[in-house]
Amino acid sequence: MKQATEIKATAIFRVIGQPCWGVPSDDARRAHPYKVCWNEETGLWECECRDGQFAAGRGQSANCKHVRAVMTSVLANKAQAEKPAVAREARGSMRREIKMEGSVPMR
Numbered sequence: 001m002k003q004a005t006e007i008k009a010t011a012i013f014r015v016i017g018q019p020c021w022g023v024p025s026d027d028a029r030r031a032h033p034y035k036v037c038w039n040e041e042t043g044l045w046e047c048e049c050r051d052g053q054f055a056a057g058r059g060q061s062a063n064c065k066h067v068r069a070v071m072t073s074v075l076a077n078k079a080q081a082e083k084p085a086v087a088r089e090a091r092g093s094m095r096r097e098i099k100m101e102g103s104v105p106m107r
């Protein structure tokens, strides 16, 4: 059987008040979305799924398809938000977000 395709970024939703996102599962047996969180303290991505828990157990950032889907979504939203020219002075307030991305293992 062919491996499931990557999750559509459009189906992802942001959890209000938390650095977390809900990612719909592509597993028909699971009704609830997976919760993917950015842990600012550890600088790691966390996911509820088996891969995510395995990574967390090893002190590593989760790199499952849920986390990748969130990263894709976040980057897409960021690109959208940055379309209007950002004043140099305004970049100070964006430092936190940039720091977060800097910690994400990119491929």
Ligand SMILES: [Zn+2]
Pocket (backbone or CB within 6 Å): 034, 047, 048, 049, 050, 051, 052, 062, 064, 065, 066, 067
């Ligand atoms: Zn996951």
